[in-house]
Amino acid sequence: MILSDRDIRARLAAGDLALEPLANPELQIQPASIDLRLGREFLVYRPAQVTVLDPGDPESIAASMERVEVAAERAFVLHPGEFALGTTIERVKLPPDLVGMVDGRSSIGRLAVVVHATAGFIDPGFEGQITLELSNIGSIAVKLYPGMRIAQIVLHQLSSPAELPYGLERGSHYHLQSGPRPSQIRLDPD
Numbered sequence: 001m002i003l004s005d006r007d008i009r010a011r012l013a014a015g016d017l018a019l020e021p022l023a024n025p026e027l028q029i030q031p032a033s034i035d036l037r038l039g040r041e042f043l044v045y046r047p048a049q050v051t052v053l054d055p056g057d058p059e060s061i062a063a064s065m066e067r068v069e070v071a072a073e074r075a076f077v078l079h080p081g082e083f084a085l086g087t088t089i090e091r092v093k094l095p096p097d098l099v100g101m102v103d104g105r106s107s108i109g110r111l112a113v114v115v116h117a118t119a120g121f122i123d124p125g126f127e128g129q130i131t132l133e134l135s136n137i138g139s140i141a142v143k144l145y146p147g148m149r150i151a152q153i154v155l156h157q158l159s160s161p162a163e164l165p166y167g168l169e170r171g172s173h174y175h176l177q178s179g180p181r182p183s184q185i186r187l188d189p190d
Helices: 005-014 058-064
Strands: 019-020 034-037 040-043 065-069 076-078 083-093 097-102 129-137 142-145 149-157
Touching: 005 149, 034 083, 058 065, 076 083, 076 129, 083 149, 129 149
Parallel strands: none
Antiparallel strands: 019 083, 034 149, 040 065, 040 083, 076 142, 083 129, 097 149
16 A cells, blocks of 8 residues: 555654655655655766676775765766766655655656666665665766755555564664665675
């Protein structure tokens, strides 16, 4: 079951669902989702730095990335074929009985910008800013402005609360993340 605007407001008021800062609830809470705004930090892959990304070698990933922080009044330019990790301004905290699905807003998609490659699923118990996997699949560069509503989260009710939600007890890699985080796949148990 997808939560409606009425359900979203009730869960936010009850405090078991948190999304902060919610700058403009009237604008950001949609009929069945919440709009998320683009943060100022980005991790950009620089292909000239390494010849291959090796999930088993964290140095190859670290060497290929550059952290970029964009001033609030400036834009981040996403070039054709470029991939970058961004972040939401909002910190999300999901209770054990809700999951979130993050996707791009249609207005952003119509500019040929994709906001996630595969990681659109937000587990119950997750807390932190959401990392966005930004790709420009078009043929023209696109300016992305910090603060713009770039994505939306749709909240789904689970049939029952998760027994062991996402978080420190599970050893979850991205719990309490702040800013964009590179892949932590090397921490996966075999």
